[in-house]
Amino acid sequence: MDAIIIENVSKSYGETPAVSAISLSIRPGELFGLIGPDGAGKTTLFKILVTLLLPDQGRATVAGYDVVKDYKALRQLVGYMPGRFSLYPDLSVQENLAFFATVFGTTIPENYPLIQEIYSQLEPFKDRRAGQLSGGMKQKLALCCALIHKPEVLFLDEPTTGVDAVSRKEFWDMLRKLNERGLTTLVSTPYMDEASRCDRVAFMQTGTVLAVDTPSAITNRFTKPLYAVRATDTYQLIQDLRLAPFTESCYAFGEFLHLTVKSAAVSDRQIDSYLLDNNHRNIKIHPIQPGIEDTFMALMTQPEPTA
Amino acid sequence: MPLTGSSTAVRAVVEKRNMNRFTAFVKKEFFHILRDRRTLLILFGLPLVQVLLFGFALTNEIKNANIAILDNDKSPHSQQITNKLLASGYFQLRKNLRSNDDIERAFRKGTIKLAVVFPAGFTENYEHGHSTRIQLLADATEQNTAISLTNYATAIIRDYVTDLNPNVQPPLTIDVRSRMVFNPELKGAFVFVPGVMAMVLLLVSALMTSVTIARERETGTLEVLMVSPLSQGQILLGKVVPYLLLSFLNGCIIIALGVFVLKVPLNGSLLLLLSETLLFIFLALSIGIFISSIVDTQLVAMFASLMAMLLPTIFLSGFMFPIESMPKPLQLVSNLIPAKYFINIVKGIMIKGAGLRYLWQPTLVLVGMSVFFMGLSLRNLKTRLS
Numbered sequence: 138m139d140a141i142i143i144e145n146v147s148k149s150y151g152e153t154p155a156v157s158a159i160s161l162s163i164r165p166g167e168l169f170g171l172i173g174p175d176g177a178g179k180t181t182l183f184k185i186l187v188t189l190l191l192p193d194q195g196r197a198t199v200a201g202y203d204v205v206k207d208y209k210a211l212r213q214l215v216g217y218m219p220g221r222f223s224l225y226p227d228l229s230v231q232e233n234l235a236f237f238a239t240v241f242g243t244t245i246p247e248n249y250p251l252i253q254e255i256y257s258q259l260e261p262f263k264d265r266r267a268g269q270l271s272g273g274m275k276q277k278l279a280l281c282c283a284l285i286h287k288p289e290v291l292f293l294d295e296p297t298t299g300v301d302a303v304s305r306k307e308f309w310d311m312l313r314k315l316n317e318r319g320l321t322t323l324v325s326t327p328y329m330d331e332a333s334r335c336d337r338v339a340f341m342q343t344g345t346v347l348a349v350d351t352p353s354a355i356t357n358r359f360t361k362p363l364y365a366v367r368a369t370d371t372y373q374l375i376q377d378l379r380l381a382p383f384t385e386s387c388y389a390f391g392e393f394l395h396l397t398v399k400s401a402a403v404s405d406r407q408i409d410s411y412l413l414d415n416n417h418r419n420i421k422i423h424p425i426q427p428g429i430e431d432t433f434m435a436l437m438t439q440p441e442p443t444a
Numbered sequence: 445m446p447l448t449g450s451s452t453a454v455r456a457v458v459e460k461r462n463m464n465r466f467t468a469f470v471k472k473e474f475f476h477i478l479r480d481r482r483t484l485l486i487l488f489g490l491p492l493v494q495v496l497l498f499g500f501a502l503t504n505e506i507k508n509a510n511i512a513i514l515d516n517d518k519s520p521h522s523q524q525i526t527n528k529l530l531a532s533g534y535f536q537l538r539k540n541l542r543s544n545d546d547i548e549r550a551f552r553k554g555t556i557k558l559a560v561v562f563p564a565g566f567t568e569n570y571e572h573g574h575s576t577r578i579q580l581l582a583d584a585t586e587q588n589t590a591i592s593l594t595n596y597a598t599a600i601i602r603d604y605v606t607d608l609n610p611n612v613q614p615p616l617t618i619d620v621r622s623r624m625v626f627n628p629e630l631k632g633a634f635v636f637v638p639g640v641m642a643m644v645l646l647l648v649s650a651l652m653t654s655v656t657i658a659r660e661r662e663t664g665t666l667e668v669l670m671v672s673p674l675s676q677g678q679i680l681l682g683k684v685v686p687y688l689l690l691s692f693l694n695g696c697i698i699i700a701l702g703v704f705v706l707k708v709p710l711n712g713s714l715l716l717l718l719s720e721t722l723l724f725i726f727l728a729l730s731i732g733i734f735i736s737s738i739v740d741t742q743l744v745a746m747f748a749s750l751m752a753m754l755l756p757t758i759f760l761s762g763f764m765f766p767i768e769s770m771p772k773p774l775q776l777v778s779n780l781i782p783a784k785y786f787i788n789i790v791k792g793i794m795i796k797g798a799g800l801r802y803l804w805q806p807t808l809v810l811v812g813m814s815v816f817f818m819g820l821s822l823r824n825l826k827t828r829l830s
Contacts, residue, residue: 187671189829208827209673217671223664227479228472239468240672242461282668 138201140165140290140321141186146195148181155181157344158195163323163337168316171325172332172433173341179325180220182341183294186323187217200289200321213241216288218279220295226268230259233267234281241286251318252281255311273304280311291315293324297331309334329430340433347436352429359427359435361385362401364408365393368417377415383407388434395431465674469682476656477686483652491644491694495701498636506534506592511558512550514541519567525578525604529560534596551583558582558593626795637702638790639763642783644698645721646728646757649691651749653683653732658745667829676827684729691728695721702794711797717790720803723810724786730817731782737824757783785809 141163148156156178163169171179184190186199188208197204202211224233234256238245249256255277262270267278276296283291293312297305309331316322316336324335332338333352340347340355348355368374371389378387378396385397396408405422412420477483511529515522529535538556541547550556561579569576580597582590627634660666669679699717702708710717731753739745758764760774761783767775778784785806792798800807 184667184829189667189670191828212671213673215671217668219664219667221664223668225472225476225665226663228475232472232475236468236472237668237672240465240669240674242465242673 138165139163140167141169141197141199141323143182143186143197144195146182146185146192146197148185148190148193154344156185156192159341159344159346160195161339161346161349163321165321166316166319168312168322168324168334168336170332170335170338171323171341172327172329172338173325174327176343177341178344179341180294181344183217183292183323183325187215187292188212213286214289216283216286216291218283218291218293218296220298222275222279224267224275224279224282227266229264229266230270230278231263233278234285237282238285243286245285248285248287251287251315252284254314255284256281271304272300273307276300276304276308277311280308284315289321291320291322293322295325295327297326297328305331329433330428332429332433338429340436342437347433355432356427356429359432361397361399361435362403363425363427363431364396364398364405364422365390365425366396366408366412367393367419367421368412369419370417373415374412374417377412377417381408381411383411386434386438390430395425395434397431397435461673462678466678466682469674469678470685473656473682473686477690486652487648487690487694488697490647491640491698492701494640494644495637495698495706498640499633499701499706506589506596508536509534509557509589509593510538510555511535511560511593512539512541512547512556513537514544514547514559514561516564517562517566519562521567521570522562525562525601526560528604529597529600532596532600534593547581551581554583556583557586557589558597560597633702633706633708634791634795636763637698637706637708638787638794639761639783641695641698641702641721641790642724642761642763642786643754643757645691645695645725645786646731646753646783647749648694649687649725649728650732650735650753651746653687653729654735654739654745654749655742657683657733657736658739658742662741670827670829680733680821684733687729687732688722688725691725692718692722695725708794710794712793712799716800716803717793720786720789720793720807720810723807723814724782727782727810727814727817730814730821733821734817734824737821756781760784761787763787782810782813 139162141161143159143161146156146159147154159178159182171182173179181190185192186197186204188204188211191205199211200214202214204211225236228236234245238248259274259278259281262274267275270278280293280296283293297308300308305328312322312324313334326332332355335352337349337351338355339349348358350358366374366378366387371394375387375389375394378384378394383398383400383403385399387394387396389395398408405424408422409420477487513526515526526537530537535558539550541550541559544561547559547561550559559581561581563577563579566576566578578601580594582594584590657666660669670676696718699710699721703710732749735748735752736745739748756777760767760770760778761781762778763783767778767784770778788806789803789810792803796802
């Protein structure tokens with residue numbers, strides 16, 4: 138049976154729908170990513186799954202337990218790391234961990250092997266107050282606290298938001314290692330580059346799921362030719378390209394613009410001459426492989442989700 | 445791992461874990477309190493400062509008020525009356541004046557509160573059996589002080605006249621004799637020690653608990669606690685226990701300061717006083733929990749606690765202003781102020797030496813209020829968010 142089953146779940150705050158009729162299944166042992174911008178409904182879905190919110194409609198089970206009826210049993214089984222820093226800043230690293238261990242009816246030694254690798258990095262600072270840790274360290278400690286009772290399913294709501302790039306990479310490496318031990322993990326993130334680290338991802342926008350698949354299958358859905366374009370005046374370039382007759386879409390990605398054209402018949406020479414006509418200089422154009430972000434951008438602008 | 449089954453061994457393990465959970469929570473609360481300097485300061489600095497401030501600085505008793513004497517008579521009588529005034533402890537001589545103009549100048553400068561004027565021929569009139577006058581002028585910008593000062597001075601001067609002629613009956617046929625029952629020396633400490641106690645206990649218990657729960661909500665730790673096997677009841681109780689202990693300690697400190705430093709008597713039963721204090725703390729804690737169950741942030745919790753409790757306690761409980769002289773609507777409102785009942789109880793026990801037989805009514809009101817707020821908070825208890 139699947140570790141998490143979400144069937145037609147909806148939730149709205151007053152008149153505003155946060156989650157609209159979402160259905161998803163997450164297999165045991167999967168590292169599953171919920172990707173989407175702020176306000177996509179990721180956090181609401183998380184709170185429903187960890188029994189903090191009641192869905193207006195639909196049902197969901199985690200590890201076979203219903204999130205509404207069996208919430209008491211479920212609360213012993215899930216590890217949950219909310220979006221914001223959720224430790225006690227005035228308690229030391231060690232005290233935070235010991236507190237959460239006791240609250241969940243266990244001790245640090247009992248489940249130490251599970252957190253050993255992560256906690257060993259924190260051990261030199263074990264007497265430091267949690268509030269004085271760096272962002273990356275805080276995340277590691279929060280992860281330890283969420284893991285200390287050996288949960289069956291781990292829920293991480295935007296664990297890498299506000300954490301530097303190196304710590305983010307480290308964090309994902311840790312998640313992968315945990316996952317290799319068979320821990321089902323649902324993780325949400327607004328960073329699309331992190332999607333490729335998951336087994337499968339679900340793209341969310343405005344409370345709905347746009348697509349669910351493996352990262353590579355998702356990029357394979359991107360069938361149209363894609364070019365990276367660059368010129369001296371980036372702002373004018375994006376304006377002109379968006380007006381061009383061959384353009385499907387055009388977005389800025391770092392120093393290059395990613396240009397999707399309407400058909401394979403459009404060549405880079407054609408684009409080049411169009412830009413020369415519009416007085417652009419230092420033009421560089423080369424075809425590229427679509428990344429997961431390109432796919433998401435394309436999915437977001439499609440009128441209907443291709444689930 | 446969840447434990448299932450119903451063998452007694454399993455149940456014992458579950459119970460032990462529950463107890464461990466709870467003690468870990470209480471321990472954590474104590475860490476929060478003891479590591480936050482501001483909390484500590486409010487907890488233990490506030491009662492000390494309040495009691496000592498009200499005890500020594502902010503008092504409406506008259507002590508050593510500055511007065512001036514304009515003696516146009518310069519006789520043994522005027523001299524003796526002056527000495528008697530100054531010996532009373534209520535007044536101290538700021539200056540001897542020479543003319544009526546000096547009086548006004550001294551009042552303008554604000555150096556004196558009261559001027560005593562002996563007219564020329566004061567002794568002569570008196571000794572010839574004519575009626576004679578002493579004029580008292582008081583600075584009435586502080587009206588209560590002015591009234592007290594003239595009353596004290598009048599009484600002293602009357603005493604002097606009675607002492608001089610013990611056999612002569614004053615022309616009055618009605619002899620009014622007042623006696624100040626319970627507090628013959630009219631000491632202000634008798635009023636404010638119970639008041640400060642009510643205020644500090646309310647502040648510490650209600651404000652602190654409401655803020656600490658709101659803080660957990662703000663930092664997101666409440667979410668994690670809710671998704672833990674801790675029950676809401678355990679969380680609430682874990683918040684209440686440390687503050688109950690600390691507030692009780694606070695109450696004892698205030699009582700000790702009142703009795704030993706400010707010499708407020710303790711005529712009634714100490715046990716009853718401590719039990720009533722515990723009851724009041726419990727009520728304040730229930731109000732704090734109730735507030736925290738309806739607000740989201742520490743700031744709102746603080747504001748609500750201050751506005752809804754501290755201000756009414758100061759102004760409407762009879763602590764600062766007598767309830768009897770309030771307009772009718774405010775008198776009705778004052779019935780809703782828990783501190784009013786507590787102040788009455790403390791005064792009753794400490795000063796009047798009253799027992800539960802006389803105090804059962806306000807006690808019952810406090811019990812009722814506690815049940816009401818605890819009930820409301822328990823009803824607001826949520827196993828989920830929003």
